[in-house]
Amino acid sequence: MQKLVQGIRQFQQTEYSRKESLFAELATGQAPPTMFITCSDSRVDPNLITGSDPGDLFVLRNAGNMIPYQDAASGExxxxxxxxxxxxxxxxVVCGHSQCGAMKATLDPASCNSLPSVAEWLKNSKDVVQRTxxxxxxxxxxxxxxxxxxENVRMQLENLQSLEFVAAALAEGRLQLHGWTYDIGKGAVESLQPEPNEFVSVFDAGQYQVDESTAGLS
Structure with a gap:
């Protein structure tokens, strides 16, 4: 906890001071352009990975970055x-990540014998191993x-589209869905391409444009 409290002091003295006007604006409301659904894993930091500011991402996290299928009663x-x-x-954006514990458990269900709530939650990725x-x-x-x-990212994108309000927003052209995976050890991000339904480097994905002069890419 001491590290966290020290971090608060550093935040107030550095980041907050540099972006005080941004925080003042955010205090009046939010209008994030992107929702980011990812795993609760402590090694995955959506804002760090994407270089986003506060207010840029509306983040939903849970074990395995899952969306219940046609479920109107869940927090997700x-x-x-x-x-x-x-x-x-x-x-x-639905973003999976390397070495995901939830996906390891789908491959080894017995590992959840002492975690009944986890086992029940993993039903949201039912059949992912068979599909793979x-x-x-x-x-x-x-x-x-x-x-x-x-494959779990593909499945969760399907679950998203099973929600009536998401399907309506897609049909009206006011929403786009993206499937990503993040490699913790390499810092690499891959994006699911509709054709041929495979993952490629996010920089090779046709729907994204990157200014390499500002991104520091070679």
Missing amino acids: VATIEYAVQALNVQHI TRRHGEQSPERMLELVIQ
Whole structure:
């Protein structure tokens, strides 16, 4: 806790001071253009990964970056509804990550024998292993985990589209969905491309434009 309190002091003396006008503006309300759905894993920091300021991302986190299918009673769906209907976000990113514990558990259900609530939650990724095997065949354990993480992003995008208000926003052209994966060890981000339904570097994804002169890319 001492580290956290020291961090508050540093934040107030540095970041807050530099962006005081931004925080003053945010104090009156929020209008984030993007909702970012990702895992609760402590190694994943959406604002750090994307270089975003406070107010840029409306973030939803849970184990395995999951969205319940057609479920109007969950906290996840309520949060997504607020983002789409009240905040009018234009983009929703579903971002999985390497070495995801939730996806490891889908490959080894017995690991959740002492975690009944976790086991129940993982039903939101039911059949992800079978879907992965149908798409890619048998793989090594390491590769299988990578592919299950990707397949879970596909599945959660489908679950998003099962929500009536998301489907309506998509049909009206006021919302776009994005599937990403983040490699913790490499800092790399990949994006799901509709055709051929595979993940490529976010910098090679056709729908994004990056100013390399300002991004520091070679």
